[in-house]
Structures are given as C-alpha cells and as structure tokens.
Amino acid sequence: MYKDDTGKHAVQWYGQENQEMQAMEEMGELITALSHKRRGRIDNESVCEEIADVLLALESLKFSFGEDKVNEYLAMKKQRLMIRIGVEMAAKTERERGNTE
Numbered sequence: 001m002y003k004d005d006t007g008k009h010a011v012q013w014y015g016q017e018n019q020e021m022q023a024m025e026e027m028g029e030l031i032t033a034l035s036h037k038r039r040g041r042i043d044n045e046s047v048c049e050e051i052a053d054v055l056l057a058l059e060s061l062k063f064s065f066g067e068d069k070v071n072e073y074l075a076m077k078k079q080r081l082m083i084r085i086g087v088e089m090a091a092k093t094e095r096e097r098g099n100t101e
C-alpha cells in the first residue's frame with residue numbers, strides 16, 4: 001500500500017527546526033485567513049489553500065514528534081468528542097420534549 005511520506009521527506013531535507021517554524025507560520029496564515037473570511041475579505045478558496053498548507057505542515061510535525069502517538073491521541077479525542085455530541089444531543093432532545101409536553 002502506498003504511504004505518503006511527504007512530511008518525513010520535508011523534515012529530512014529542511015530539518016525539524018525549519019519545519020516547526022514553517023508550521024507556526026502556516027498556522028498563523030490560516031488564523032489570518034479565517035479572520036479575513038469572517039469579514040468577507042477573502043473567499044473559501046483562499047481558506048482552503050491555507051488549510052492545505054497547515055495540513056502539510058502537520059504531516060512534518062507528526063513525523064517529528066511521533067505519528068503513532070499523534071494518531072492515538074487523535075482517535076481518543078475524536079471518540080471523546082462524539083460521546084460529548086451524543087450527550088448534548090440527548091439533552092437537547094430532552095429539553096425540547098419538555099417544552100412541548
């Protein structure tokens with residue numbers, strides 16, 4: 001199966017410190033893009049481009065800090081979020097039921 005090693009190659013070629021700096025810059029650009037989007041100054045396309053930059057930078061960080069550990073945390077946090085959403089949905093349904101009875 002094909003494994004995308006772009007993050008690994010970027011770290012090996014440019015160095016971890018450089019890729020960490022790149023990630024910080026890209027995350028800053030995404031924050032700015034989202035802020036500009038809220039003000040109607042840029043379109044979705046520009047935000048998508050900044051999201052892609054951040055995702056690419058995160059691949060380098062995952063390689064540097066431990067892909068398996070990051071994936072483990074990601075799975076745990078996704079599961080926790082889904083449980084929280086389920087609890088909140090149930091509470092909302094209960095409130096709405098209470099309002100109509």
Ligand SMILES: [Mg+2]
Pocket residue numbers: 026029030049050053054
């Ligand atoms: Mg960018």
